[in-house]
Amino acid sequence: MTADPSPSPRPAQKKKKAATRKAAKTAFDPRIVVFACNWCSYAGADTAGVSRIQHQPHFRMIRVMCSGRIQPAFVLRAFEKGADGVLVSGCHFGDCHYIFGNERAVEQFEKTMNVVKLLGIEEGRLRLEWISAAEGARFAEVIDEFTDQVRVLGPSPFATSDAIEEIEVPETETETGKGMEA
Amino acid sequence: MQQLVRDTNAWACYDCGKCTATCPVARVGGSLSPRRHVLSANLGEETDPGRDDTLFTCLTCGLCESRCPAEVSYTGLVRRLREAAFDAKIEPECPHGGALQSVMRMMAKGGTQQDRLGWLTEDLKTDPKEGEVFLWTGCTGYYDAFFPEFDMKTVEGTKATVRILNHLGITPVVSPEERCCGHDLLWNGDRQSFDALARHNVELVRSSEAWMVVTPCAECARTWKIDYEPYFEGRIPQVVHLTELLEERFDDLRLKANGMNRVTYQDPCRLCRHMGVHDAPRKVLEAIPGIELEEMKSNRHGAACCAGGTWGNCDRFAKRIQIDRLREARATEAEVLVTACPKCQIHFRCAMKDPNFGSEISIEMLDVAEVVASALV
Numbered sequence: 001m002t003a004d005p006s007p008s009p010r011p012a013q014k015k016k017k018a019a020t021r022k023a024a025k026t027a028f029d030p031r032i033v034v035f036a037c038n039w040c041s042y043a044g045a046d047t048a049g050v051s052r053i054q055h056q057p058h059f060r061m062i063r064v065m066c067s068g069r070i071q072p073a074f075v076l077r078a079f080e081k082g083a084d085g086v087l088v089s090g091c092h093f094g095d096c097h098y099i100f101g102n103e104r105a106v107e108q109f110e111k112t113m114n115v116v117k118l119l120g121i122e123e124g125r126l127r128l129e130w131i132s133a134a135e136g137a138r139f140a141e142v143i144d145e146f147t148d149q150v151r152v153l154g155p156s157p158f159a160t161s162d163a164i165e166e167i168e169v170p171e172t173e174t175e176t177g178k179g180m181e182a
Numbered sequence: 183m184q185q186l187v188r189d190t191n192a193w194a195c196y197d198c199g200k201c202t203a204t205c206p207v208a209r210v211g212g213s214l215s216p217r218r219h220v221l222s223a224n225l226g227e228e229t230d231p232g233r234d235d236t237l238f239t240c241l242t243c244g245l246c247e248s249r250c251p252a253e254v255s256y257t258g259l260v261r262r263l264r265e266a267a268f269d270a271k272i273e274p275e276c277p278h279g280g281a282l283q284s285v286m287r288m289m290a291k292g293g294t295q296q297d298r299l300g301w302l303t304e305d306l307k308t309d310p311k312e313g314e315v316f317l318w319t320g321c322t323g324y325y326d327a328f329f330p331e332f333d334m335k336t337v338e339g340t341k342a343t344v345r346i347l348n349h350l351g352i353t354p355v356v357s358p359e360e361r362c363c364g365h366d367l368l369w370n371g372d373r374q375s376f377d378a379l380a381r382h383n384v385e386l387v388r389s390s391e392a393w394m395v396v397t398p399c400a401e402c403a404r405t406w407k408i409d410y411e412p413y414f415e416g417r418i419p420q421v422v423h424l425t426e427l428l429e430e431r432f433d434d435l436r437l438k439a440n441g442m443n444r445v446t447y448q449d450p451c452r453l454c455r456h457m458g459v460h461d462a463p464r465k466v467l468e469a470i471p472g473i474e475l476e477e478m479k480s481n482r483h484g485a486a487c488c489a490g491g492t493w494g495n496c497d498r499f500a501k502r503i504q505i506d507r508l509r510e511a512r513a514t515e516a517e518v519l520v521t522a523c524p525k526c527q528i529h530f531r532c533a534m535k536d537p538n539f540g541s542e543i544s545i546e547m548l549d550v551a552e553v554v555a556s557a558l559v
């Protein structure tokens with residue numbers, strides 16, 4: 001069900017996870033933008049929070065009513081402003097609150113992915129995942145995995161310019177370790 | 183403001199109103215009034231870009247300018263006002279959510295290796311670095327990726343251009359380091375990103391040692407010829423649109439019939455009015471055996487434009503202009519609407535998707551390069 005654009009196989013990555021995280025922790029914390037639909041993935045993140053599931057806190061979440069709303073412009077703007085990775089998430093097929101919104105999301109995502117590839121941004125920086133409201137654990141897992149993947153890729157080439165200063169990052173938020181609880 | 187009035191010749195305006203009378207946006211009911219903008223500039227009024235909702239509806243097609251008896255550069259005025267608007271963080275409302283602008287700005291920042299030459303096949307002879315003629319390909323690959331729903335391949339126009347150049351015995355430089363020419367950013371007020379792009383691109387062409395830049399895109403041609411000029415140091419390469427080159431090398435072209443009979447030609451605003459090129463494409467098209475060129479009601483200097491030239495604001499007025507224009511094209515009973523700018527294709531194809539008028543206005547569209555390439559011996 002998941003459309004996973006990342007080229008690297010997941011199991012292998014999982015094993016490496018702990019090691020990579022430790023090694024890179026001091027070096028680079030990626031800045032990830034997560035788009036989540038109101039009805040499933042955002043609630044899934046909530047579930048992760050209330051269940052106190054630990055996960056990496058280096059993402060900022062943007063809630064939209066439905067994943068079908070996430071047009072290429074949103075993702076591209078995130079990259080333009082220096083995001084190191086962008087995660088697009090929505091309800092599983094058949095569960096979309098607006099029936100076929102996530103089918104539109106796939107179309108938009110594919111389009112975005114093609115443009116991203118043309119631009120020479122690594123495919124691994126962009127991912128589409130379906131997360132339901134009950135899947136708190138899965139949300140945490142996806143976030144951890146994606147964060148590690150982006151960390152390996154390093155800072156976005158566009159993050160080095162001055163535009164990055166436009167994004168305000170409250171220092172404390174990245175330090176708490178429990179992004180979703182706040 | 184005074185400087186602006188001087189630079190754009192606005193002071194010479196004698197308030198005749200021809201600009202607003204010819205403005206294609208005003209004609210279909212838009213509230214844009216070039217005359218009002220010029221007048222308020224003359225009165226020294228600082229227009230508040232935030233409250234001027236017509237600033238981004240101007241197509242910068244230059245129709246008003248071509249009619250203006252006082253030679254006021256209205257497009258120049260609009261561009262400067264948009265620069266002010268951009269500084270105030272005001273952007274046009276709905277050019278695809280700003281996606282294409284984001285793409286251009288990322289190119290302006292650079293730092294990645296674009297994958298923009300996926301279309302370049304073995305049979306096309308090009309050089310990635312040095313040569314006498316630089317082929318400026320434009321961003322057609324991006325457009326095709328961004329508008330899959332229009333079933334178009336604007337990149338075919340770029341490929342056809344290489345084929346034509348090879349036919350003329352030219353091995354053009356096609357560089358993977360090319361970046362967007364910045365045309366749209368410039369016309370939407372983002373001077374800073376345009377600057378970065380211009381510097382990069384001018385340096386790229388300089389290092390290729392080409393003495394000529396040829397491009398199949400009308401907007402790239404305008405940008406290279408007019409807007410890049412101050413960025414060159416020393417020798418400035420000759421900049422031509424593909425159709426101009428074809429006219430120049432007319433005697434070397436060997437053309438055969440390609441099965442097309444009746445075609446009509448859409449003058450891209452950048453090519454016909456900004457650069458004054460309108461006979462060249464017509465001459466080339468008419469030289470293809472079997473092709474009969476039927477003019478639309480408005481043509482050459484008076485041609486209506488595709489209403490989306492700068493990825494500016496698209497609205498119901500733009501749609502109206504496109505539909506009217508396509509009706510004109512259909513009235514010629516031509517089989518193919520030929521154009522010389524990928525954006526004309528995109529915007530007209532979008533208008534053809536209209537469920538109310540679709541069947542009335544649909545017409546096959548091709549780039550002039552594709553038509554010529556299919557007629558090469």
Ligand code: FES
Nearest residue numbers: 037066090091101
């Ligand atoms: S509401 Fe969740 S994807 Fe449509």
